[in-house]
Amino acid sequence: MAGQLNIRWTMKRRLAAMGLLLGAVAMLGQPLRGHVVTIDTQELAALVEGKVDHVLPEELAAWIIQGQSDYRLVDLREPDAFTAYHIPTAENIPLAQLPTAGLPRNEKIILYSDGGIHAAQAWMLMRVQGYVGSTTLFGGLDGWKEDVVFPIAPTEPTAQQAAQFERALQVAQFFGGRGRAASAGGDTQALSIAAPVAPKSTVSGPATPKAGGPAKKKKKEGC
Amino acid sequence: MNTPLFKFGAFGDEMSLVVAFAIGIAFGWFLERAGFGSARKLVAQFYLTDLAVFKVMFTAIVTAMLGVFYLGWLGVLDLELLYLSDTNLWPQIVGGLVLGIGFVIGGYCPGTSLVAIATGKIDALFFVGGVMFGVLAIGEAFPLVKTFYESGNYGRLTLPEVLHLPYGVVVFLVVLMALGGFVLAEWAERRFGGASKEA
Numbered sequence: 001m002a003g004q005l006n007i008r009w010t011m012k013r014r015l016a017a018m019g020l021l022l023g024a025v026a027m028l029g030q031p032l033r034g035h036v037v038t039i040d041t042q043e044l045a046a047l048v049e050g051k052v053d054h055v056l057p058e059e060l061a062a063w064i065i066q067g068q069s070d071y072r073l074v075d076l077r078e079p080d081a082f083t084a085y086h087i088p089t090a091e092n093i094p095l096a097q098l099p100t101a102g103l104p105r106n107e108k109i110i111l112y113s114d115g116g117i118h119a120a121q122a123w124m125l126m127r128v129q130g131y132v133g134s135t136t137l138f139g140g141l142d143g144w145k146e147d148v149v150f151p152i153a154p155t156e157p158t159a160q161q162a163a164q165f166e167r168a169l170q171v172a173q174f175f176g177g178r179g180r181a182a183s184a185g186g187d188t189q190a191l192s193i194a195a196p197v198a199p200k201s202t203v204s205g206p207a208t209p210k211a212g213g214p215a216k217k218k219k220k221e222g223c
Numbered sequence: 224m225n226t227p228l229f230k231f232g233a234f235g236d237e238m239s240l241v242v243a244f245a246i247g248i249a250f251g252w253f254l255e256r257a258g259f260g261s262a263r264k265l266v267a268q269f270y271l272t273d274l275a276v277f278k279v280m281f282t283a284i285v286t287a288m289l290g291v292f293y294l295g296w297l298g299v300l301d302l303e304l305l306y307l308s309d310t311n312l313w314p315q316i317v318g319g320l321v322l323g324i325g326f327v328i329g330g331y332c333p334g335t336s337l338v339a340i341a342t343g344k345i346d347a348l349f350f351v352g353g354v355m356f357g358v359l360a361i362g363e364a365f366p367l368v369k370t371f372y373e374s375g376n377y378g379r380l381t382l383p384e385v386l387h388l389p390y391g392v393v394v395f396l397v398v399l400m401a402l403g404g405f406v407l408a409e410w411a412e413r414r415f416g417g418a419s420k421e422a
Contacts, residue, residue: 016402022289023398026391031295031302104379105303132304 039128053123054138055110057147061171064088071108074098076122077141087112087137087144088175095122105131112137112144149177227304251338260339262330262346269327272416274408285401292394312375329353 047053063071064087073090075082082092093101095118103109109131111119119136126134137144146152151168154161169179229239257279258264267273294300326332329350331339336354339347361368382397383390 016405019285019289019398020402022293023395026289026292026296026394026398027389029292029296029391031292031300031390105301106306130301130303132301 044124044127052135054136056138057144058168058171060087060110060137060144061148061175065171065174071110072103073110073137074103074112076111076113076118081114085141087141098122099125099129103131105129105133107133109134110137111135112140115140115142145177148172149175150180151177153179153181227300250334251341254335254338255342259335260342260344262339262344265332265335266327266330270415271411274412277408278405281401281404285398288394288397292390307379307381310375310377310380311373312377314372314374325353 060073073087075086075090075092076095076098077092078094079092082090086092090112093103095113109126111122111126111134113119113122116136116139119140123134123136139146148168149172151165151172153165157165165179172178228234229242234242254260258275259279264273265276268276291300291302291305295302322332329336329346331347331350333354336347336350340351365372382388382393386393388396
């Protein structure tokens with residue numbers, strides 16, 4: 001009987017037995033590592049120095065206008081500040097709730113607060129929890145207003161700079177802002193306070209958060 | 224070394240295209256070597272005469288599943304970073320049927336049609352033309368089907384979550400299912416195949 005069994009060990013059956021064995025042993029295992037993460041401080045420092053820990057306001061603006069939906073934009077400020085004004089497509093998760101918000105780790109997460117500090121601290125918190133896809137919005141909401149919503153006209157622009165500013169103006173209009181003169185030093189204050197009027201929804205922008213703009217699903221598989 | 228390599232920043236966007244190209248070529252090569260550049264071979268599975276496609280695909284699934292599971296267990300692969308698409312129940316059922324019917328009628332699935340083009344099959348050329356036309360048509364008609372397209376959304380589901388079973392148990396069950404499937408497939412081939420071996 002045993003001899004007969006041995007003869008019948010064809011390649012196919014050997015592979016099947018191996019699969020069965022691996023499957024059976026798998027019942028004892030746990031493939032998810034949970035929230036235990038080893039932090040490589042050198043790696044983090046390299047990320048910061050390499051400037052890959054943030055996205056620029058102009059980049060984000062382009063993504064929103066194109067209706068990209070392969071990121072999560074997280075507003076770390078308090079809910080009332082969020083209601084007053086937020087960047088289109090953003091969702092509100094105050095800093096204190098971030099660790100328990102249960103964001104998926106396999107997505108690109110862009111964090112922003114008013115300035116850069118809170119977001120940077122939140123970024124560190126996220127990295128410690130193994131959120132390798134998290135980044136910050138460079139300059140925060142202030143930078144967003146300065147660079148995207150109320151771009152400054154260059155003084156004595158070259159043709160290239162002028163064209164650049166022209167494009168910036170179109171982007172600003174999309175987000176309900178306008179350009180301003182470089183000299184208006186004291187005026188900036190007034191502008192950034194006047195800003196929180198929520199982007200004009202007359203422009204068919206993805207003003208509502210959550211929905212994630214026009215569904216441009218990423219498809220990565222198939223037989 | 225940590226994986227997934229791309230998400231951990233082992234290479235950037237441009238390099239990812241090179242890697243994808245290399246993987247794609249390798250995938251195509253193995254499909255061709257398994258005989259999947261031939262519409263006859265592919266369609267034979269629907270007549271239960273030759274279930275090589277089923278066996279190769281299920282073997283690939285089991286191999287990949289075991290690989291991913293054990294790499295995760297060993298701490299090499301961070302499973303939570305893998306990309307999962309949402310479950311949209313109804314549109315995915317309809318989409319599966321459309322793909323399956325197209326498969327029986329056309330003789331290819333999207334990947335194998337490209338493999339067949341690479342080996343100079345003219346019917347595959349027409350098949351890919353049809354695929355392109357379908358993509359264009361659904362893209363243009365998207366506003367009309369948008370509601371359906373997004374219906375039945377259950378977010379990102381995995382079998383362990385749905386079945387409330389430990390990960391490893393699901394792995395074992397899938398292995399059992401595959402082995403059972405192979406036994407059945409070979410039985411069916413003996414029963415219905417035999418004669419059409421020369422195809």
